[in-house]
Amino acid sequence: MKYPKPLKAGSTIAITAFSQGIGPEHEPRFALVCANLKAMGFNIVVGKCLRGQAKQVSAPAAERANELMAFLLDDSIDAIYPPWGGELAIELLPRLDFEKLKQAKPKWILGFSDVSTVAVALCCKLGWASVHCSNLMDLVDASDDPLTRNTLKHLSCETGAEFTQSQSKMHTHAWPDFVSKPEAGYVYTSPSKWRWLTQPKTGGTIDGRLIGGCWDVLKHLFGTQYLDLESLASRYPEGIILYLENAEMSPAELARTIVSMKMRSVFDSINALVLGRSAVSDSDLEDDLRYLDVLQGHLSELKIPILIDVDIGHVPPNLTLINGAFARFELASEALVAQHLI
Template sequence: MRYPSPLQPGSTVAVTAFSSGVPSACHERLDIVIQGLRDQGFKVLEGQCLRENHAHVSAPAAVRTKELMDFLLDDRVDAIFPPWGGELAMEILPRIDWDLLRHAKPKWLVGFSDISTLSATLTATCGWASLHAANLMQLHPAEQDPLTSAVFSVLSLPEGESVALEQSACHEQIPSNYAADPNALLALCQPTQWQLLSSGQLKGAVQFSGRLIGGCLDTLGLLSNTPYLDLKYLKSQYPADGLILFLENSELSPTAMARMLWTMKLNGVFEQVNGILIGRDGSSKKHEKSLSHVAVLEQVLADLPVPVVYDTDIGHVAPNMPLVNGAFAEVSFQDGQGCIRQTFR
C-alpha cells in the first residue's frame, strides 16, 4: 500500500468538487472552512470546479476530470479536499487515466459520500491509501467532536504508525443547514450504540482484522466486481491480511438496499472479507414500515460466516470515524463498545 506523505503545516491542499459543487447560498460556509485550512498552516489551491452547481454537478464531466487529474498528478499537492459529495462522480471514472496514476506520487483524497466513489477505486486500482472521513464542509475550525477533529491527526500519521479510535458518545439527529447558519457545528445529541448482527456463531463480542476498503453503498455496490472495485484482486494483494469492507447507505430505500446487498452477495463480494462494518442509515425519507433497513441487514447478511457490526460511525449521520482505505485495521467490539486500530503498513 502506498501512503501519501503526512500532512503538516506548509503542505498544499487542493479544493475541487468532482461531484456536486457549492451553490452561492453556502459560499460563506465554504470560505470559513477554507480559511480554517489556511489557519492550520496549509497552502490552499482553489479549483475552478467548486463554486457553481448545475444539474447536480459543479461542471461538465470532462472539465471536472481534467481538474481532478491535474491535482492528482501535481506533486506540489499533498491532499485533495472536495467540499462534499454528490450524485454523479461515477461518470468521471472512465475518463481517468488510471495507468498514469499508478506511477504517480500518491496524494490524500479526503471525504465521504460520493467522494468514496473515487477514493475507494483509487485504493483498489492504484494502491493509494485514501481517507474516508468528514467532508471539508463539516470541518469548521471550531468543531470539537473528537472523531471529526481526528481527520487531521490521521492525515499527519507517518507510515508505520498506528492510531486507535473509539466509537462516538453521541451522533446527529438532524444535519446542519449551512445556508441558514454558516457557522453551524455538529449537533450530537443521540446516544451512539454500535450493534452486532448476531448469527449462530457470533454473539456478544467480536474481534477481526484486515485491510480497510469501502464507502457509500449507493455507488460502491454498483461498482463491486467491476475493474474499478475488484475485491478479489485486492484481497490477492494482501493474502495474509484479508479485507474489511465498510459500507453506509445514503439514499437507498430498504427494498433498494436489499437488492443492492443481494447483488453483492450473489456476486461473491462478501466472500472476500473478514468482516463488515455498516454505518448508521442515512436515508432521510420515510419508507414503508413493513421493512426497515435493519431488517434488510438481518435478512441478507445474518447468515454470513463473518462478523457484521452496524450502526457504526460511518457515513451520512455524523460523526464520521476517519477510516483509511488500504490501512491494516483491527476491530474490537465488546460490551456495546467499538474500537478500530489502524496501522499504516
C-alpha cells in the same frame, strides 16, 4: 499499500468538486473552512470546478476529470479534498489515465458520500491509501466533537504508525443550517452504540485491510476494475474488511442491492463487514419492510462477523477510515478501531 506523505503544516490541499459543487449561498461557510485550514498551516489551491450545481454537477464530466487529473499529477499537491459528495463522480472514472497516475506521487483523497467513488478506485487501481472521513465543509471551529476535530490530525501519522479512535458518544440525523448560520456545527442528539449483527466466532474483535464508503454509489462498482475485492483479497492475505453506509436506499432497494451483491459473489472476498448507521428513516407502517429486517434477513446468513451502527457516513460524526490500512475493530469493554499504516 502506498501511503501519501503525512499531512502537516506546510502541506498543500487542492479543492475541487468530483460531482456537486458549492452554490453562492455556501460561500460564507467555505470561507470559514478555508480560514480554518490556513490556521492549521495548510496551503490551499482552489480549482475551477468547485463552484456550480447545475444538473447536479459543478462542471461537465470532462472538465471535472481534467482538473482532477491535473491535481493528481501535480506533485506539489499533497491532498485533494472535495467540498462534499453528490451524485455523478462515477462519470470521472473512465476519464482518468491510471497509467499516467502510476508515475505520480500518491496523494490523499478525502471525504465521504460520492467521494468514495474516486477514493476506492485509486486504492484498488493504484494501491494508494485514501480516506473516508468528514467532508471538507464540516471542518469549522464549531465541529468540535473528537472524530470531526481530529480528521486531519490522523493523516499526520508516518507510514508504519498506528492510531486509535473510539466510538462517538452522540450522533445526529440533522444537518446544520450553515446557509443561514455559516459557522454552525452539528448538534448531536442521540447516544451512539456500535453492535454486532453477527458476532465473531471467538473474541470481540475483527481485523483486516479496510475498503469501502457510501453503499449507494459503490454498489455500481463491485466486480469492476475500480472495486475488485477478489483482487484486493489476493494481494492482502490478512483479509479484507468491507465498510459501507446507506445514504438514501429504501429497505427494498437495499434488499435488492444485497441480493445483487451475492449474485456477483462480492461477499466471498471479505472476512468481515462493518456498516454505518442508516440515514434512511423507517416507515411508520407496521407491516412495511425495515432496515434491520433487511440486514437480519439478507446478511446474517453470510457467516462472517458483521458490526453495525458504526460512525460512518451520512449520520455524523465520522471516523477517519483509511482505505488500505490494516484495521482492528474491537467491541468489548469499549468500542474502538485501531488502524496500522502498513
